[in-house]
Amino acid sequence: MNRIVYSTPAKDVIAQLRQNKGYYLTNTARDLSQSDFKNRILLHTDLLAAPSRDKAGYFSLEITGGASIHVDMLRKQVDPFTKLKLLRKKMPYTMFQTLCRGVNLFGYRPYPQNVIRFTVQQFAKYVDIWRTFDFLNHIPNMYAVLEEVALAGKINEPCICFSTGEEHTNSFYVCKAKEILSVTGKDIILCIKNHGGLGTPKRIGDLVASLKDAIPDIPIHYHGHNTDGNDVGRITEAVKNGAAIIDAADSSFTGFYGPPPALSVIQTLKELGYDAVGIDEEAIIETSEAIRDERRHYAQFESQIKGFQPTVQIHKLPGGAMGSSLEQASKGGFLEKMPDILHKELPRVQKELGNFWSVTPGSQILWTTAVSNVLGDERYGNPSGDLKNLLLG
DSSP: OOOOOTTOOHHHHHHHHHTOSSBEEEEOHHHHHHHHHTTOOOHHHHHHHHHHHHHHTOSEEEEEETTHHHHHHHTSOOOHHHHHHHHHHHOSSSEEEEEEOGGGTTSSSOOOHHHHHHHHHHHTTTOOEEEEOOTTOOGGGGHHHHHHHHHTTOEEEEEEEOOOSTTOOHHHHHHHHHHHHHHHOSSSOEEEEETTOOSOHHHHHHHHHHHHHHOTTSOEEEEEOOTTSOHHHHHHHHHHTTOSEEEEBOGGGOOSSSOOBHHHHHHHHHHTTOOBTTOOHHHHHHHHHHHGGGGGGGGGGSOSSOSOOTTHHHHOOOHHHHHHHHHHHHHHTOGGGHHHIIIIIHHHHHHHTTOOOOSTTHHHHHHHHHHHHHHSSSTTSSOOHHHHHHHTO
């Protein structure tokens, strides 16, 4: 099976994924930047990496979306459309991917329908694959984005947000997947968004197997984080149970809270008899060598707490929120309180608020509530406006 390249019609992409004999690999450079470098990786660095990334044969490059849009504009003074135009010139073969927060778009609060639709229309001129989620797994919150992506002829990749808890069962996620399909039809990719790097490899394998049993014609994309150091294990089980696409990143920039290194994933799966479709391993190595010396310029933006965090299975704070939360704690002078916030208060708050999914903007609501409870005079004594609005529906 050959590599899928930019400008391939959406239906042909889905058809090829359905015939998939190996697995495809997405380079989640955007998520890596957000999780381990607080979104500070510059366009200059991405342009240096672009030629070898294009040669590497990735299914897609996630290079925009999430918090990167507002950080590009406010901190880096970069036009997000100019960024995509410049990268496309250096990457003629690779599909570009974005992460969209549904009704929250690339922000933290709901936007009006006309703003959502116009924004998607403009970004769809440059973005091929739309990974869209809602932090409450409330499918209607994704309708407008899903409709506009389909109208633009691009690829919809709606997500089911994964977490652990008694209520987060395989049957729950299968029902959510079927609810998505009732809206989109079958010509989509379904993403398991494991934003916190939660669960064991077996748990993820079981979920993929359940989804493949229930909806066998739908290609599944597993997205995870390596916060606990175990995402290669989860990826392995996902592929063994039928996932068509998985995520990884350039090894010279991988850290603790983002995706694992691509070559490690490829080598692990190869020994088990699973080949990465269209991948050029030498180009993957070449990419890391091309940008290795750039990392020192971002040292000030790396995490204030080094090392993997197996305790993420307790506090569930996602990779994308770890870096920004630690930065806030450092600037706010309460870094020493982080163990109490993460390991005691945050799990308690999650349980009390209904164990919803700790992903943007839910993760920010949980985080700010836990911080306020630890630093304030009384628990829930100073609730944020977002928490009040969430509780009010």
